[in-house]
Amino acid sequence: MNFRYTILDMHILAESKDLLCLSQEYTSCSKKHTWKCNKCQHIWVATPSNIRKQKGCPKCAGQCQSVETMRRLAQLCGLEFLSNDYRTMKTKYKWKCHNGHISLITADSVKKGVRCSYCHKGVKEEECRFIVENLTGHKFPVGRIIGLELDGYCPNLNIAFEYNGKQHYEFMPYFHKSYTDFEKQIQRDNKKAEACRKSGIKKLDISYLKASNRKSLTKYIQTSLKNLNIAIQETDIKWENFHGKRKFLEETIENATRVNAICLSKIYVTAKTKLAFQCKTCNHVWWSTPSNIKTGYGCIKCSYSYKRWETRRRSRYLLTVP
Numbered sequence: 001m002n003f004r005y006t007i008l009d010m011h012i013l014a015e016s017k018d019l020l021c022l023s024q025e026y027t028s029c030s031k032k033h034t035w036k037c038n039k040c041q042h043i044w045v046a047t048p049s050n051i052r053k054q055k056g057c058p059k060c061a062g063q064c065q066s067v068e069t070m071r072r073l074a075q076l077c078g079l080e081f082l083s084n085d086y087r088t089m090k091t092k093y094k095w096k097c098h099n100g101h102i103s104l105i106t107a108d109s110v111k112k113g114v115r116c117s118y119c120h121k122g123v124k125e126e127e128c129r130f131i132v133e134n135l136t137g138h139k140f141p142v143g144r145i146i147g148l149e150l151d152g153y154c155p156n157l158n159i160a161f162e163y164n165g166k167q168h169y170e171f172m173p174y175f176h177k178s179y180t181d182f183e184k185q186i187q188r189d190n191k192k193a194e195a196c197r198k199s200g201i202k203k204l205d206i207s208y209l210k211a212s213n214r215k216s217l218t219k220y221i222q223t224s225l226k227n228l229n230i231a232i233q234e235t236d237i238k239w240e241n242f243h244g245k246r247k248f249l250e251e252t253i254e255n256a257t258r259v260n261a262i263c264l265s266k267i268y269v270t271a272k273t274k275l276a277f278q279c280k281t282c283n284h285v286w287w288s289t290p291s292n293i294k295t296g297y298g299c300i301k302c303s304y305s306y307k308r309w310e311t312r313r314r315s316r317y318l319l320t321v322p
Contacts, residue, residue: 259298
């Protein structure tokens with residue numbers, strides 16, 4: 001006859017590990033039971049097999065995560081932990097990046113290197129979000145449906161928006177590794193649209209052709225929202241409050257001062273997108289990427305002048321050498 005454990009055996013096992021078994025009945029060695037540590041009073045669930053294998057209180061072993069642990073993790077990753085409680089590493093929490101964006105990410109993902117879901121977005125998408133949020137008075141954070149990302153989704157209004165760049169309409173080697181990759185892009189877009197339709201989500205598609213300038217983009221979004229029977233606020237968009245990727249712009253401005261220049265542009269797009277700079281020495285205005293400025297490349301005009309001067313100086317020196 002096979003031996004069968006009872007809840008009494010669980011109490012004996014717990015006592016041998018300086019624990020208490022809080023479960024009322026025993027099910028099996030592979031089913032989780034509730035345990036309490038006599039030292040730190042921590043309560044958790046684990047299988048009897050794990051307890052028997054010397055796996056005792058996780059808090060005493062330093063394995064128990066907490067809000068304070070999440071805050072330390074956030075600090076190491078350049079984020080701010082905004083949630084008030086901790087559940088599991090697989091639970092989504094609120095994190096705030098240095099640009100002020102708030103994202104819902106699992107603690108496990110943050111630990112693996114996942115960061116703000118907004119900072120990698122293009123400036124046009126952020127302009128669309130800024131307009132939609134100002135017109136509706138609601139926030140449109142990044143959303144997901146059947147595993148696919150929506151650029152912005154408001155559960156209260158049950159409406160989503162998608163900004164579609166040129167790569168959504170034609171093959172572009174910069175964005176697509178092959179034509180098959182472009183076809184997969186089309187399939188994802190169609191799948192996303194169908195999922196929104198089945199879920200009853202109103203989807204606002206914004207083509208790059210409508211975003212040639214802010215005025216036409218605002219007008220298009222206003223008309224589209226009205227067509228979707230979404231109440232909008234009759235107010236002017238205050239673009240002075242739009243900062244794009246504010247933190248990166250501040251860093252670029254600081255880097256510009258190191259090369260004796262002033263950053264004239266007000267919006268940061270990407271590290272490879274050119275911005276306007278002005279030399280403090282000769283007032284020359286030129287366009288350069290933030291990455292070049294960070295590397296130390298300053299005014300082209302001054303650098304050329306210096307090179308010519310240095311060449312002449314060396315030539316004179318060589319002429320004087322006997």
